[in-house]
Amino acid sequence: MRGPTERSPATGNTTNTRRTLYINTAALQGPSLDPTAGFHQIRPPFHATLPHFLQKPQALPFLLCFLLILTWISFTIHHSSSSSSARLQRLPPPIPESTRESDRMANLVRFSSSAPSSVVKDTRGWLLDPISLARASGISGGALNCASVHLGEIRPGRLRGNHRHHDCNETFVLWGALTKFRLENSEVPDTGYAEVIIAPDEIVVAASPSNTAHALLNIDPVRSTFFIGCQDSTINYNASSTDFNVWKDL
DSSP: OEEEEEEOTTTOOEEEEEOOOOOOHHHHHOOOSOTTTTSOOOOOOHHHHHHHHHTSGGGHHHHHHHHHHHHHHHHHHHHHHHHHHHHHHHSOOOOOHHHHHHHHHTTEEEEESSSOSSSEEETTEEOOOHHHHHHHTTOOSOOSSOSEEEEEEEOTTOEEEEEEESSOOEEEEEESSOEEEEEEOTTSTTTSEEEEEEOTTEEEEEEEOTTEEEEEEEOOSSOOEEEEEEESSOOOTTSTTEEEOOOTTO
């Protein structure tokens, strides 16, 4: 843009002067309404704002929801593991074939006191009829009835039985401690008797026919063995119908 012609006061000559005009367009447009104009907005990372957010009252519903989710997950895991453990506990361990054969020679059958079976039918515990259970389990030579009943205890290291009745059959129920049960059996070579170990958590029903010796020995260091003996006739222990101290090694 060309400006007006001016005369120089010193020389009197006229010169052409160019002037540059700057227009402030920002001023013409007026002040900006955006306070962040000309600046890049930088947001802080989430982990930096989270502690500040958790201090606000608005965070309380989120915290409660988070705690409820954690509680539900913990309960689900605990319930699942407890159910699995309970199912495993309800299943009795398989009896080895060698133990089955030894039990047959000792004329007894064993049950778990914790697993469901014919003696444990609910959470109240075990209950049985010795005579009926012995017959149902295939045990032969037991008492025909309970004409005489004995209920007793064998303390650790102590012995009961070790005798032979000639005029009665006897059926036993044993439980409570680590116990050795011995029964005279001519089918067993060398010793002439069968011998098994009863675990503390097992319930055993055994039978000793007449003219067959039997012995019950507690080999548990702490617990007592408990037993029931059913005889199908009344025994006179002063008579000669019973042989005592059959085995000398007990």
